[in-house]
Amino acid sequence: MLLDTSPPWDDVQNYINGDWSTPSGSGQDVVNPATGEAISYVGFSSDDDINTAVKAGQEAFNEWKETSVERRIQPLFKLKQLLEDHQNDLAEILVREHGKTFAEAKGELRRGIENVEVACGIPSMMQAGHLPNAAPEIDETAVRKPLGVFTAVTPFNFPGMIPLWFLPYAVATGNAFILKPSEQDPIVAQRLFEVIDEAGFPDGIVQLVNGSVDTVNALIDHDEIQGVSFVGSTPVAKTVYERAAANGKRVQAQGGAKNHIIVTESADLDFAVKKTVSSACACGGERCLANDVIVVEEAIYDEFANRVIEEAKAQTVGYGLDSKTDIGALITSEHESRVRDMIATGIDEGAEMLLDGRDVEVTGYENGNFLAPTVFGDIDPEMTIAQEEIFGPVLGLLPVDNVDEAIEVLNRSDFGNAASLFTESGADARKVRHQADVGNLGVNAGTAAPMAFFHFGGRNDSFFGDLHAQGEDMVHFYTDKTIYIERWPSA
CATH class of the missing domain: 3.40.605.10 (Aldehyde Dehydrogenase; Chain A, domain 1)
Structure with a gap:
């Protein structure tokens, strides 16, 4: 056949x-x-x-x-x-x-x-x-x-x-x-x-x-x-x-979901940056496992933010059958408009726009539903973009003093689908493993997607x-x- x-x-x-x-x-x-x-x-x-x-x-x-x-x-x-x-x-x-x-x-x-x-x-x-x-x-x-x-x-x-x-x-x-x-x-x-x-x-x-x-x-x-x-x-x-x-x-x-990545100062930043952008933007961000709130220890926040911006800029938006494409189209024009509205809400609520992907153009596909990676900085846990699922290639960076505060931010969410942690500290990993209220948890893995012989977790909303x-x-x-x-x- x-x-x-x-x-x-x-x-x-x-x-x-x-x-x-x-x-x-x-x-x-x-x-x-x-x-x-x-x-x-x-x-x-x-x-x-x-x-x-x-x-x-x-x-x-x-x-x-x-x-x-x-x-x-x-x-x-x-x-x-x-x-x-x-x-x-x-x-x-x-x-x-x-x-x-x-x-x-x-x-x-x-x-x-x-x-x-x-x-x-x-x-x-x-x-x-x-x-x-x-x-x-x-x-x-x-x-x-x-x-x-x-x-x-x-x-x-x-x-x-x-x-x-x-x-x-x-x-x-x-x-x-x-x-x-x-x-x-x-x-x-x-x-x-x-x-x-x-x-x-x-x-x-x-x-x-x-x-x-x-x-x-x-x-x-x-x-x-x-x-x-x-x-x-x-x-x-x-x-x-x-x-x-x-x-x-x-x-x-x-x-739905609102997933978090925690990045500690001991993390391998090159690896964490690559996996962070991939997690938030792969499949156009239309994944229930997309981690789009990135909680970063203050000591490395500026360096990590700069690296994330460069990695996000390097992503190619285009037609999915083009081998050079990293991020394809969103499912419908209505959904694209909804994601654009969420970006506008982030700006209105005072989030710092570090990278704006709304003006992307894909030659030959002018009628397509495209958005490039969009990065916010210094977001607040109470902002809409920190609480509601966006389902688009949008991520927000949130500085915290330490891992304890990062876990508190994560657990404040109404959702409990997934989270990831980037660290070289076994103590930090154990603390997150025991305290994070999520159904899928990855350590030094950008997307906590379980293999088929384990169930797909999720809790709360x-x-x-x-x-x-x-x-x-x-x-x-x-x-x-x-x-x-x-x-x-x-x-």
Whole structure:
């Protein structure tokens, strides 16, 4: 199979019960953010579309749950190889509809493939436990069982990776799965499902429905949906969590973030500067792991700020398929305007503008949604740009006297997604490890992105639920344990 990587593309399709179909409702154009041109059209699924998908999923689940776990993972092995084979094709499609660079797109897909690899180990991960003689002449065993049809609602910023946080684990544990991707960049999801179709899953086990908020609500409210996974902004994550819980469903809802980097005077400044700018600006800053508040010990603040400005100036803004590009386009013109408004707010609230990226021009792509790195200095923890998620290539430098004050600044945030520390001091690292109130923490790592065999952390307003994406948490989310109590009086 050769994926079509050159737009314009046909209208985006649903994949229901092993067949492709056009969503019933009207929708919107899919726009290349670097050119402003429509490259496809996505319709929104109706209630009838949703009902058809859920019914097909439930019927497929009734047989799939009885399929041996060894057989269930065979399509995953094939899927892993197919994703490897088509990684470049998928990455090119991702660049055209999202705007990030080709290298970033390939890295995103690599992270998704890692989750498929981990899910292939479900035969070991699903084992639950056995205790002989738990009571006189009684043995007890915990048996994990799948639950039915699950859904995931995924965001625009990682349309190739985040569906694979959920899908492989759901089907490997014996469930059926329905994906609702972002309507802003749904093409790579369709291409993923073309590959999934080739991998050989039974009809109805993996399905794709496109749509907007009404589609999401229909999935959440459907009686036959057992659980919901969501990744997106905090207000929507909280709404999804409350609505799904009110409907008696399992739910995990990853929200927004406001992440911090702490730089101590013992840090390797060259390394810290490079990783700081990359963390804040890679993928156009449209990452829930972007660290955009940089808390720096006063003794090195001026030197660090100067180096950050030079590193930020060195970043090339442009079209994501140009190998020289470091920072691609933002997802929509509306989002670009929102980021520009946040920059203006920073100026109005008194932050020092050290580097202004708003006047960037990309020759040949005048209609694209581009912003260059923007750096603020001497920001205050109470400023809007220090408290709210920006989701653009904007970072703020905040001086502090010591690590204790830096931790206090970090923990003042309403969010708790991630943080990073740059230091050569083990004592400082231990203090941050024990006191920082975040779910993902990196030491001398610009982005605290966990490998697929660990769960993706997050707490406070960054996460609603108790079982996270990736790793062992997914096995717990997609199964329930039956306790089997056994006695044989004649034995």
